[in-house]
Amino acid sequence: MNRKYTSYFVVLSLCFGLLCPFTSALLETLSPNTIVDPIIPYQVTSFNLNVTATNTTPVDTITLYYRYSANNYSDWCPGKDYAILTAGDYKTKTDDFNIDYPQRMWYDEQNQLLYVVNYFQDNLQIWDVSDSNSISKISQLKNYLYLDYVHDVVVVNNWSYHDRDYGNIAFTVAHGSPMYFNSMRVNLTTTPEFLQNVELSRGESFTKLGYIAVIQRGDCLYAAVSRLSGKFTIFNVTDPTNMVNMSFVRGVDVVEDQDCWWWLTFSPDTNYLYLSGGGTNVSTITFDVSNLSNPLYVGYQGEVDEWLCLAYFDRHNASTVYSISRVGVGGDGNEYIKIFDASNPASWELLATSGDTQNNGEWQTDFWTNDWAASRKYVDDGNQTGIILWNIRNITDIYNAGTFARDSYTKHSHMQWLDYNKSRIFVLAYASSDGGNSIYIVKWQISLAQESSWYEYGVDTSAPWSWNFNFPKGPGYYEFCSIGRKTGQLPEGFPVSADAICYVPIDTNAPPAFGMPTPMNNSVNQPFSLTWSIPISDSEGDAFHWTIECSNGQLSFGNEDNNGTKSVSLSDLSVGTQYTIWVNATDPAGSGLYTRAWYTFMTQQKQSNPPDKPIKPSGVTSGKLNTPYTYSTSTIDPESDMVFYLWDWGDGTQTDWLGPYNSGDTVNATHTWAVKSSSVKVKAKDSSDAESPWSDPLPISMPRSSSYLFREVLLQILKDLFERFSNAVPALRQLLVHL
Known part of the structure; x- marks a missing residue:
């Protein structure tokens, strides 16, 4: 060579x-690189689908993975997902001096607005958050009396009362001295304006924090307001210009040393009120508020070594409660999310406990979706604080799915609201030093980059790579990815998002579907006569047969019926009894396609006695036509329930049910007469719709002209004079006889 x-x-x-x-x-x-090919069309018409994959590097095998959701919104299975959190826009005190110790917020998803109350600047701010990368303040109300140390805000959209449209109403509580509970109009194009300011207390320290919870029952609106001093008040706020105090409770009057209440929330059926706080018997306190005028203490939950317990409900199951404990189980100084079964309000059952929440966590009222929750990450020195995003799909396996923190603006983050539809979280931070006093947005993306997010379907060992996919979870939404493997190389990593997606619908001719029943499923405190109804619809518009039957034997049905609300009238129901309603709808006759479901409700625990017969109305009985006159009445309710009144003017017109009013209060109503003779009567009902008899009628005559009325008044004056001086002048006595 x-x-x-x-x-x-x-x-x-x-x-x-x-x-x-x-x-x-x-x-x-190195690792292989593969991808599942696009599935076209997106909607699959067969339960057998040929799924294919492509490799861009050499591989020995490819494994197909999938995940499933019935609604393409949440509840993806298997669901062991994590999240990638990134920064959106933020505003600090440097940007706006009025952002100072922001305390609470309310997110109006409909109008893409964020309401924020700033504790040290005595203001309510309204922010446009339609763009997560650029938020802007659109209005602000500042008041050093009614918003002095303002601490909480709740907003109700599109509220009306007695045909008066108030638009959007904000309720705030401010705990200066005195404390004030406020209602205000917050329509979108104008500066907020006060409607009413109710003084709660005078002389209490400004540290007596206030919190608000609002519910709607029927056409009425109610608000519960708590104070750190261990008190709460329930208001009827149906008319936000005339809010009525219905009841007041002090913790020390029902439980020894219950002198420290913080957050509060109503149960989903609104029959229970839960308050969280401190004292010797620390935890969540339960009150039965089925009668808002008379809250009844039920009990308290939790361990006595816990300083703080916050309770909120799972939207999957209204009996499941999530809470955070400041001093965790075992007294180890950590904090935990605890999950309780609250189906028995007097005695909750602990179902599961999460890992350490990394110090003090706080929930916001609307903090979660079906799958995700946000809480604060907070340490005492305020460094690297921010938020934690929790995966809560499986209550026995709640875990930290991602954290976010920035030294420059997230210190002492303490309140957050998760907006699932736009994949973001609103957060407030209140540090008095640099790095806090901010309103900020965290954007998040579900990360599927772990095997726990996927089901394995099958392995193909040779090209071309394909699988006969038979949709093992049934109709619904499917996402796919592929993992390639090559001897001597690391396996391919799971992708952050799916490679391919598709939807397999229910059979083309779907059975009828049911909507939300009225009253709601599992509702309680129902009257003894009611109409139970449910929307039934067929997506193809086919006629269908339906039957609704109650466990007491009363039923209704329809044949060849169309989409709409179907109902059954129930009467003579028993006290404190649970009834079952069975609903069946078949489309069309003989097709075998049907939907069946059953629902329950419970009647009132006691027969509600109606109010007494109202007293006969009093007021003007003779006057002029087309002139308004006011009439009065009152009644007593045996159970001291709130009372509504219906006036019948005898001329073919009636009022709506007016109220509610306190039992025993004198009430007024005004009417203008267009007929010469009539009569006025009135009846009452209580909050359980138990009605009184009609009052005795008050006859009315309105034919009088002005001259005739003058003559009547003159004659009355003369009679009074003659009766006084008739003994002095005998002739007057004779004249009086003829008047």
Whole structure:
């Protein structure tokens, strides 16, 4: 061999020997690259689908993975997902001096508005948050009396009362001295304006924080307002210009040392009120508020070594409660999310406990979706504080799915609201030093980059790569990814998002579907006569047969019926009894396609006695036509329930049910007469719709002209004079006889 080529060979051999270990190591760090091919069309018409994949690097095998959701919104299975959290826009005190110790917020998803109350600047701010990357303040109300140390805000959209449209109403509580509970109009194009300011207390320290919870029952609106001093008040706020105090409770009057209440929330059926706070018996306190005028203490939950317990309900199951405990189980100084079964309000059952929440957590009232929850991450020195996003799909396996923190603006983050539809979280931070006093947005993306997010379907060992996918979870939404494997290389990593998606619908001719029943399923405190109804609809518009039957034997049915609300009238129901309603709808007759479901409700625990017969109305009985006159009445309710009144003017017109009013209060109503003779009567009902008899009628005569009325008044004056002086002048006595 030529010496020159021999030298080349020696050099190449040496290079190969030196490079082999490095080349082998490099190959071992590489991983395959595969992808599931797009599925077209998106809507699949068969339960057998040929799914294919493509590899861009050599592979030995490819495994197909899938995940499933029935609604394409949440509840993705298997659901062991994590999240990627990134920064959206934020505003600090440097940007706006009035952002100072922001305390609470309310998110109006309909109008993309965020309401924020700033504790040290005595203001309510309204922010446009339609763009997560650029938020802007659109209005502000500042008041050093009614918003002095303002601490909480709740907003009700599109509220009307007695045909008066108030638009959007904000309720705030401010705990200066005195404390005020406020209602205000917050329509979108104007500065907020006060409607009413109710003084709660005078002389209490400004540290007596206030919190608000609002519910709607029928056409009425109610608000519960708590104070850190261990008190709460329930208001009827149906008319936000005339809010009525219905009841007041002090903790020390029902439980020894219950002198510290913080957050409060109503149960989903609104029959229970839960308050969280401190004292000797620390935890969540339960009151029965089925009668809002008379809250009844039920009990308290939790362990006595806990300083704070916040309770909110799972939207999957209204009996499941999530809470955070400041001093965790075992007294180890950590904090935990605890999950309780609250189906028995007097005695909750602990179902599960999460890992450490990384110090003090707080929920916001509307903090979660079906799958995700946000809480604050907070440490005492305020460094690297921010938020935690929790995966709560499985109550036995709640875990930290991602955290977010920025030194420059997230210190002392303490309140958050999760907006699932736009994949973001609103957060307030209140540090008095640099790095806090901010309103900020965290954007989040579900990360599927772990095997726990996927079901394995099958392995293909040779190209072309394909699988006969038979939709093992049935109709619904499916997402796919593929994982390639090559001997000597690391396996392919799972993707952050799916490679391909598709939807397999229910059979083309779907059975009828049921809507939300009235009253709601599992409702309680129902009257003894009611109409139970449910919307039934067929997506193809086919006629269908339906039956609604109650466990007491009363039923209704329809044949060849169309979409709409179907109902059954129930009467003579028993006290404190649970009834079952069975609903069946078949489409069309003989097709075998049907929907069946059953629902329950419970009647009142006691027969509600109606109010007494109202007293006979009093007021003007003779006057002029087309002139307004006011009439009065009152009644007593045996159970001291709130009372409504219905006035019948005897001219073919009646009022709506007016109220509610306190039992025993005198009430007024005004009417303008267009007929010459009539009569006025009135009846009452209580909050359980138990009606009184009609009052005795008050006869009315309105034929009088102005001259006739003048003569009547003059004669009355003369009679009074004659009765006074008739003994002095005998002739007057004779004249009086003829008047």
